[in-house]
Amino acid sequence: DSGVTQTPKHLITATGQRVTLRCSPRSGDLSVYWYQQSLDQGLQFLIQYYNGEERAKGNILERFSAQQFPDLHSELNLSSLELGDSALYFCASSVTGSIRDTQYFGPGTRLTVL
Amino acid sequence: QQPVQSPQAVILREGEDAVINCSSSKALYSVHWYRQKHGEAPVFLMILLKGGEQKGHDKISASFNEKKQQSSLYLTASQLSYSGTYFCGTEPANQAGTALIFGKGTTLSVSS
Numbered sequence: 001d002s003g004v005t006q007t008p009k010h011l012i013t014a015t016g017q018r019v020t021l022r023c024s025p026r027s028g029d030l031s032v033y034w035y036q037q038s039l040d041q042g043l044q045f046l047i048q049y050y051n052g053e054e055r056a057k058g059n060i061l062e063r064f065s066a067q068q069f070p071d072l073h074s075e076l077n078l079s080s081l082e083l084g085d086s087a088l089y090f091c092a093s094s095v096t097g098s099i100r101d102t103q104y105f106g107p108g109t110r111l112t113v114l
Numbered sequence: 115q116q117p118v119q120s121p122q123a124v125i126l127r128e129g130e131d132a133v134i135n136c137s138s139s140k141a142l143y144s145v146h147w148y149r150q151k152h153g154e155a156p157v158f159l160m161i162l163l164k165g166g167e168q169k170g171h172d173k174i175s176a177s178f179n180e181k182k183q184q185s186s187l188y189l190t191a192s193q194l195s196y197s198g199t200y201f202c203g204t205e206p207a208n209q210a211g212t213a214l215i216f217g218k219g220t221t222l223s224v225s226s
Binding site: 002004041042043044045048056058090092098099100102103104105106107108 | 116144148154155156158161163201203205212213214215217219
């Protein structure tokens, strides 16, 4: 158990819908990262927050957005969902915002878009 | 920019050794290795920094050749618990400090 929690574990929804994925970092960690994992692309970095501020952005679609709240939990919002958005979404946390800091991954949210 | 991992899959018997390679077309500042067991989250193994030494713990070690932009993960005397998918995450030197770019992974299966 990494100490990072993600809810829900599974999400099944239809195309065109909007969903919110939630992540609580390890106690004391200030940085949260979001990743998308699909079979053909592997782990793709989406976005990073550090202490409430956006720190780095990866291949995140415009239909996706995220934020980190004052209590440091983070939410990833996915809208106008497409079949291709079906994937495992991980969040990870680290103590500092440095990319060289160890990242602790949560158990993931499996999103299925029908 | 995604690093290339080889081989894609390895099948071993307990006690055998394996090497997993990670190659980038870009100069790198650091390489990170993670292991993901089936149905679980990735778990950090080690980080290798530019100019740093070879790392290792237990029977898993890694090296980083900056000139060749390559890293290799060495698993010696493999155990059943080593089974899983190994990912390298690279930090490009020209984007140092931004984000890791992960390879597609190498699946390792160890049987008794």
